Amino acid sequence: MAITNFSTVENCSSLGREKDTVVADLDGTLLRGRSSFPYFALIAFEAGGVLRLLFLLLCSPLAGILYYFVSESAGIQVLIFATFAGMKISDIESVARAVLPKFYSTDLHPTSYRVFSACGKRCVLTANPRIMVESFLKGFLETDLVLGTEIGTYKGRATGFVLKPGVLVGENKANALREAFGEVQPEIGLGDRHTDFPFMALCKEGYIVPPKPEVEAVTKDKLPKPVIFHDGRLVQKPTPLVALITILWIPIGIILSILRVAAGALLPMPVVYYAFLALGVRVTIKGTPPPPVKKSNDQSGVLFICSHRTLLDPIFLSTALGRPIAAVTYSVSRLSEIISPIKTVRLSRDRVTDASMIKKMLQEGDLAICPEGTTCREPFLLRFSAMFAELTDELVPVAMENRMSMFHGTTARGWKGMDTFYFFMNPSPEYVVNFLHKLPKELTCSSGKPSHEVANYIQRVIAATLSYECTTFTRKDKYTALAGNDGTVVDKSVKANKAMGC
Structure with a gap:
């Protein structure tokens, strides 16, 4: 008809x-x-x-x-x-x-x-x-x-x-x-x-x-339900031209990625910044990085509280500081541990055991932690674990950002061991490391503040710096959503944001 x-x-x-x-x-x-x-x-x-x-x-x-x-x-x-x-x-x-x-x-x-x-x-x-x-x-x-x-x-x-x-x-x-x-x-x-x-x-x-x-x-x-969690390696929509460029770039990107990973893993940390720059990896440093703490028996190292964008957050934190900073993480692949230029320690998810281990590491020096527990690609911060707030008063928030033009350096469905390589396969990836002010003594747990209030405050400070939105989503919410949740979990966002004052 x-x-x-x-x-x-x-x-x-x-x-x-x-x-x-x-x-x-x-x-x-x-x-x-x-x-x-x-x-x-x-x-x-x-x-x-x-x-x-x-x-x-x-x-x-x-x-x-x-x-x-x-x-x-x-x-x-x-x-x-x-x-x-x-x-x-x-x-x-x-x-x-x-x-x-x-x-x-x-x-x-x-x-x-x-x-x-x-x-x-x-x-x-x-x-x-x-x-x-x-x-x-x-x-x-x-x-x-x-x-x-x-x-x-x-x-x-x-x-x-x-x-x-x-x-x-x-x-x-x-x-x-x-x-x-x-x-x-x-x-x-x-x-x-x-x-x-x-x-x-x-x-x-x-x-x-x-x-x-x-x-x-x-x-x-x-949209009735915003897309907060998503997966996949490609950043751009693969039109025929973009698909062709991607296919042609991959062999070059693999070689470039290996060189960049080798530079970060093998060179002394003070020169990694310059090696990255020579290999097309941009590292932008904002704020004033705190100097190394002169250790004494009763002084804790600095605990850097970072927003979590990729597994490379602690690496680029160390690059910005010019010295290796140990990191604790909830999960890391065996390959990532092998090629990492910094010490990484896996958390057990047992609160008492992890708290004891982190305190011990802080006695040895500075430490980095990403309290979201998992990455989020969109401009949102997931709920911060409050455990870290009870362990030290030396808390420095760090707002981490990254920019990728071709490949995402994170995955929820694929092999996480390739995350580092995919990030470095981008033609000119960039990390922005923004050091915020150390948390005042009166806002720490030693001054009577509950740990969850300290964690929420730091989350809000980082979110404001990045112009991100705070949520109470967790690692479990992310993997539930990507594994086939009906989408109702997203409805938590509005109530959560109001409750946290974000």
């Missing part, structure tokens, strides 16, 4: 839509971008590695030719096969849950989302595999129903082929809508191309989303 007299989405009112049902396409409609290649590329790289990404990139010209000159269905089937064939279903689900939401959430079309979010019942009808989009749509956009292409499986792995009725384009979309809604006619249909017209014609009102990729994406404060 060739119906082309649909109005543009700008003309769709979003007032009084609480009882209405909206059915929307995804690429080019709810999302600004009309191409789904970047999201297939994310799954290819994160679940299959660089060779899978290369295979997908090589297949993309064929997919494009088929898409534009033969049929949308044929082009999308090529992308699905190149991405999914042979992959474990569990790996696909993991990437869809922990990686894709971050990228989807930064590409939402403001006008179509205005209409979509105003309706009481929401349905997304997309040619993309359902397994790929459902976690984001239901977990972060509160979508009631997701109708997408179903992929074939065999013994827990994807075959790369699609199940009947095939890719959901054209009449297949309309048929899927009829099957889901029966005789009920949805109020609003949103699409962006002529193959969306058949399903839009089944709705009481149909609106076209014009191709305007230059429009500003929906800001994160307008």
Whole structure:
């Protein structure tokens, strides 16, 4: 049915839509971008590695030719096969849950989302595999129903082929809508191309989303549930050009990473700063670093309280100070221990045992600790453990920041031993080490302050310096969310921030 007299989405009112049902396409409609290649590329790289990404990139010209000159269905089937064939279903689900939401959430079309979010019942009808989009749509956009292409499986792995009725384009979309809604006619249909017209014609009102990729994406404060925790190694959305540059850079990045790791591990700490600078690693020092403490029998070393961005926080703290600072950590891989130029001690998670060990180390010298217990990529600080506040009055907060252009130096799903190498694989990574004022005596536990008040105060000071937001999320919350939580944990944020005065 060739119906082309649909109005543009700008003309769709979003007032009084609480009882209405909206059915929307995804690429080019709810999302600004009309191409789904970047999201297939994310799954290819994160679940299959660089060779899978290369295979997908090589297949993309064929997919494009088929898409534009033969049929949308044929082009999308090529992308699905190149991405999914042979992959474990569990790996696909993991990437869809922990990686894709971050990228989807930064590409939402403001006008179509205005209409979509105003309706009481929401349905997304997309040619993309359902397994790929459902976690984001239901977990972060509160979508009631997701109708997408179903992929074939065999013994827990994807075959790369699609199940009947095939890719959901054209009449297949309309048929899927009829099957889901029966005789009920949805109020609003949103699409962006002529193959969306058949399903839009089944709705009481149909609106076209014009191709305007230059429009500003929906800001994160307008999302029902912000994406606080996410995973994956790639920083940028892998368009075909970005994917090609990434593939070409990786061999160079590996060599550069090894050189940078070797410089940090083998050279004397006073010269590491200059070695990093020569190798393209920028270290920016702010504030006034405290001088080394002249030890006496009754004097404790300084305990540096650092925000936690990567496993390299204590290394760059030592680089900024020009002397090695021992660090305590909740978890560190064996490889990281081997290549670390500083002493690292693993905490046991037993409060009494850990407190005794930290006190002993402070008697020997200065010490670094990241009381969040895990990293967070977004501008949030997780809850600080209060244990450290009871152990010494020599507390120096340190606001740590880092900047990466290509690869994230953290992971929740992958091998943490590679975190250091991925960080140093970036063309020009940067760390900012901001030394704040030592905590006044009257704000420490020895002056009668409860340990949790001291910890919360330091968290607020660091958060204010970085313009971050305080939360009461913990390491457990992070790994629960990335392992398949329904997203309700994010709702703690608002109450937590108010309670802590952040």
